[in-house]
Amino acid sequence: MTDAELAAHLAGIAGRILIEVRDSGMFDGKALGKAGDQTANEFLIHALRHQRPEDGLLSEESKDTEERLEKSRVWIIDPVDGTREFGEMRSDWAVHVALAVNGEAAIGAVALPGLAGGVVLRTDEIRALPSRDGPPRLVVSRTRPASEAIAVAERLGGELIPMGSAGAKAMAVVRGEAEVYLHSGGQFEWDSCAPVAVARAHGLHCSRIDGSPLIYNQKDTYMPDLLICRKEWTKAVFDALNS
Structure with a gap:
């Protein structure tokens, strides 16, 4: 599995896990946000350490260490980007899985699980930008x-x-x-x-x-x-x- 495929695969799975947590009825509000952060983070951390054990790792939901600074390849993840929106049962939240190589955001995937059917945008599958006239x-x-x-x-x-x-x-x-x-x-x-x-x-x-x-x-x-x-x-x- 390539790095891009891995990023997209993990972002998509984490998104589905988060939907299950959201729909479980066990949490709401801030408690839902905390449960989502912790559950998705645990999955992503374990998966990346298993799949790419030599790479560095930086996550919003895990204690940072300086070990990653010695690595040229570092996975940078946000298990729930928009915890507040996730806790409010909105759709405008995301899962981020990226690989930085020599300081550059080289490879990544962003899952939008709250959208109908779930959406994953990724660096190895390019969509044409739609044309549009008028002010930005x-x-x-x-x-x-x-x-x-x-x-x-x-x-x-x-x-x-x-x-x-x-x-x-x-x-x-x-x-x-x-x-x-x-x-x-x-x-x-x-x-x-x-x-x-x-x-x-x-x-x-x-x-x-x-x-x-x-x-x-x-x-x-x-x-x-x-x-x-x-x-x-x-x-x-x-x-x-x-x-």
């Missing part, structure tokens, strides 16, 4: 939309679309439901590694909002900001940010 649609946080995104939307005559998890927002661009995902409120490597790998494989622009590259498997896993957008909008977004 920008996906933003449901509760804390980035001020920069608001400003860009105003300058470009764009529309803001509130949405839950980072993975759901990034995949909205891949799926043609939006043109821009601009975030400046701070994230961690597990929030964006898989989405960036998938978005880049689909030909989207991915960077920090100052245009600098996104680098993974750092000692400090905090990442201040992120821009994922269709390439035809890249210049206009940067011009709006800098105006």
Whole structure:
């Protein structure tokens, strides 16, 4: 099984496990979110350690160690991206499984289990980006939309679309439901590694909002900001940010 196949397989299985946890009726609210995080994390950690024992590993739900810093290949996972949305029985949450190689988001899969039938977007199966005319649609946080995104939307005559998890927002661009995902409120490597790998494989622009590259498997896993957008909008977004 290739790395890309493994990422997609594990993201899909974790998604199905999470649906079972959600539909069990045993939990709700924050308790449901915690149960989902722990259950999916245990599966993903054990599977990756069994399938790729020589690689490093970074998960939101496991204690980090510096051992991964010595590895050129590191799996970066978020068992439930959008725990709040998962706990609220919404559909805009995701499972992230990514492989960073020499600091680059090289391979990944993002599962969207809450969508009808479950959806897995991956780096080794590329979907054509649908064409669209008109002003850009920008996906933003449901509760804390980035001020920069608001400003860009105003300058470009764009529309803001509130949405839950980072993975759901990034995949909205891949799926043609939006043109821009601009975030400046701070994230961690597990929030964006898989989405960036998938978005880049689909030909989207991915960077920090100052245009600098996104680098993974750092000692400090905090990442201040992120821009994922269709390439035809890249210049206009940067011009709006800098105006």
